[in-house]
Amino acid sequence: MPDALAALLALLDLEELEVNLFRGRSPQERRQRVFGGQVAGQALVAAGRTVPHGHVHSLHAYFLRPGDPSTPIVYSVDRIRDGRTFTTRRVVAIQHGQAIFHLSASFQPDEAGPDHQMPMPAAPDPEALPTYEERIRPLLHRMPEAMRLWLTRDRPIEFRPVQDVDPFGETRRPPRQLQWVRTNGSLPDARLLHQCIVAYASDMTLLDTAALPHGIAWNDPRFVSASLDHAMWFHRSFRADDWLLYVQESPSAHGARGFTLGHFFARSGELVVSVAQEGLIRPVVAPR
Numbered sequence: 001m002p003d004a005l006a007a008l009l010a011l012l013d014l015e016e017l018e019v020n021l022f023r024g025r026s027p028q029e030r031r032q033r034v035f036g037g038q039v040a041g042q043a044l045v046a047a048g049r050t051v052p053h054g055h056v057h058s059l060h061a062y063f064l065r066p067g068d069p070s071t072p073i074v075y076s077v078d079r080i081r082d083g084r085t086f087t088t089r090r091v092v093a094i095q096h097g098q099a100i101f102h103l104s105a106s107f108q109p110d111e112a113g114p115d116h117q118m119p120m121p122a123a124p125d126p127e128a129l130p131t132y133e134e135r136i137r138p139l140l141h142r143m144p145e146a147m148r149l150w151l152t153r154d155r156p157i158e159f160r161p162v163q164d165v166d167p168f169g170e171t172r173r174p175p176r177q178l179q180w181v182r183t184n185g186s187l188p189d190a191r192l193l194h195q196c197i198v199a200y201a202s203d204m205t206l207l208d209t210a211a212l213p214h215g216i217a218w219n220d221p222r223f224v225s226a227s228l229d230h231a232m233w234f235h236r237s238f239r240a241d242d243w244l245l246y247v248q249e250s251p252s253a254h255g256a257r258g259f260t261l262g263h264f265f266a267r268s269g270e271l272v273v274s275v276a277q278e279g280l281i282r283p284v285v286a287p288r
Contacts, residue, residue: 005185008156011038012045012196020077022046026069030150034067034100036227037203039093041196043103046075047089048192054087054107055237056195061103061230071095085109110237117235120265126180126243129160157201158184173212175250175260179205180243187241197240198273202262203227207279210250210258216281226280228257238264238272256282 007027014022024042026034040061048056067073074094081088086108093101132155140148162178181201187193207225208218216223238244245265252259262275 002154002156002185004154005156005183005187008183008197008200009187009193012041012193012200014042014045014049014075016049017074020050020079022049022075022077024073024075026067026073029069030146031069032066033226034069034073035203036063036230037200039063039067039073039101040103040203040230041200042073043075043091043093043101044105044196044199045192046077047091047103047105048107048196050077050079050089051087051107052082054085054109055191056105056234057108058233059103059105059199059231061101063101063227063229065095065098065100066226067093067100068095073100080104085111117271118263120245120269120271121178121247123162123178123180123245126160126182129162129180132159135161135164154184156184157197157204158182159205172215175209175212175253177205177209177212177248179246179248181246181264182243183241185241187239191237194238194240195234198238198244198264199232201240202232202246202264202273202275203230203277205246206248206260206262206275206277207258207281209248209260210253210279211281212250214253214281222284224280224282224284228278228280231276233274234272235274236266236270236272238266238270243267244272253281256280 014024017023044059076092076094078090080090086106089105091103092099136151160180183197207227247263248260250258250260257278258281259278263271264273266272
């Protein structure tokens, strides 16, 4: 297993402090705040560790405060309901005595019932697309060394955009993008792990979609961007180490908030996960 993927699995392997109480850590990277997907993935791990049967079918979360990467995060699980079919958990992530994140998740065993889905859009096979390294290489000369090291580090998740995107440019495009995504290596079979990995990856590039029509790059100093809330619905089983097509569209941006919908499709065409997120895209006011 590649080192970067092994590090991600270690990140999601929380320490159990007490019944319903877990502790997670952040990678020692030069970040101003904890990556939102990390907190969502760790919170889902904490919830799942307390569920005796069933699989997560939906989660709803709010990012309340920026997380401190230098400090462990404590996850407190509230066992809201243990029903015969549905199990509900509430998780609060705590740092420095304050809640930084709140998640509610519902679990259900597999059951039979009506079955339909929206079709997967047409997309080239991921093998026909350039790798991340091939896309980023021509842009490296435009970056300071610290950013070059950051962007060329080993990554646990591989993304292959269907359309070329200059992450530092101001090209305006319709608010839609398709990306193939999978882990950079094979995973164990535990279903909750694959769901937590996709929860982690789902926060990547999603808010960027709402910024596309406005020519706002992910590191644009004129704007502050951050995830505000996040919801996911797990429709069908899948593997995060197989290619998934992540289809992202932003129906609206207004009031310094961008709203984006996402859908993960397996290569077979099955719709496996849906995502909705609202994020902050706030212009920076220059000091007078």
